[in-house]
Amino acid sequence: MTVTGEAAAQEAAAFHFYEPAKGHGLAFDPIKSIVAPRPIGWISTVDAEGRVNLAPYSFFNAFSSRPPIIGFSNERESDSLANAKATGEFVFNLVTARLASAMNVTSELVPRGVDEMAMAELAPAPSRLVKPPRVAASPASFECKVLEIKPLTALDGTPTRATLVLGQVIGVHIDKAYLKEGVFDTAAAQPLARCGSLSDYAVVRELFQMSRPGMAPPARKAGG
């Protein structure tokens, strides 16, 4: 629908509109502040020689539940991307409020082969099905096998600087302290989320419940 005349004038007065290809005209790019909060994928990988790498990715999410598929997008030729390409494996670790500073340390641009897990004084714990270790202090980690590595292209077909890594979750570790009656207690874990183009973060500390229309609240079940 295209708005014209008086309606268009009112719209323009109330809303800032821009076409990203032509610039946003604001002090900071608002996209990352609007697509917020974003979960942070704290991704551990190893290179072909087994050297550990750990880095945070907020262009991260889950895309399928059965099977569970998650992904993270690299906006440069990162070590995480190179390692995922070389080994076909990565591990997602949940970042919590308590781990915020350590997560930040692991975002530093360091030469390839430097172990950010050691740099942040985080103990590794062995994975069961893949080579990259998980972060022992994280309340939840997913062992993943790479499904697809997809360089992203723009509408006109030109390559962007982003490459999406999608992986299938083949193993899940959950600290039992955060399991309450078979449910992962998100509010107790206090996940950290990325919020803006500046240095903004949020912590999930409070939840509320709302059932989908016509659907009973999901039944609690063991296993499955």
Ligand SMILES: Cc1cc2nc3c(=O)[nH]c(=O)nc-3n(C[C@H](O)[C@H](O)[C@H](O)COP(=O)(O)O)c2cc1C
């Ligand atoms: C909270 C947070 C989220 C980040 N998200 C991304 C992201 O989604 N994509 C990206 O390319 N870089 C992201 N970065 C920057 C990378 O973590 C950084 O470039 C890091 O050095 C990459 O490490 P690597 O080369 O070991 O993979 C993020 C940094 C922080 C602190």
